Amino acid sequence: MIDHLDHLVLTTADEAACVSFYVDGLGMTLETFGAARKAFRFGNQKINLHVKGNEFEPKAHTPVPGALDLCFIASKPLDAVISELQKKGLQIVEGPVMRTGAVSPIRSIYLRDPDLNLIEISEIAK
Template identity: 30%
Template sequence: MKLSIDHIVLNVEEISKSIDFYTGVLLLQSERLSEYQKNEAPFPSVRINSDTIIDLFPKHMWATEAQQNKGQGNLNHFCLAMSKEDWVLLTERLQSNGIRIEAGPVNRFGANGVGTSIYFRDPDGNQIEARYYSKEDAADSCLLGS
């Protein structure tokens, strides 16, 4: 069986901050934003690629009193893979937007072997891993025991 990720759902505090982050920093394209703003769609999304989107659930869709007191949700982090050139440009955009890189660059195992990753957070505290794969990283996987 071959599976793929269709979408990720993030509970967000402020839609506008999340849209600004995902479209301005990660350069993802928004989906259904104008429909959301006209109350014609319950939430907007951003597109990762032709097959995958991130749905941004506004607070009224998820914020019950019990959920607010629960603390951290089920999502640990998600990873976006890209070319090395795009990865370098992203690290520059993170820096110019004052977004702290919490870890990395570091070699980590993923869906396509070992890649070079950095970790940072979106406006709601969700951790994002950004990575690129290269032949040098694949050679390093022997050192990591992968």
């Protein structure tokens, strides 16, 4: 019945810091759509952005910043991602470690966005 994820919604307390992290830090593209809504685009997916207290309807029952645990597959080797993140001053809180991904083993690192969501960046393990 379900084929793939199209988008998800991230709620932030600090829009500017959030945009900086996902665009400048992780290299996603900022997109504006509809009535001045914002989203981060990467690959064939996107993350729609809601600002706490100013969410779009309909929304989750209890949208709160910092409640997500997201895993992204990198478009380049994980060692290159680590080097890039370090150059940008983003702190890795764990890893690299081996994990179980949706379709295969993955090698992962973890960091936190400005709302303290846990962000996992991985490569398919060989």
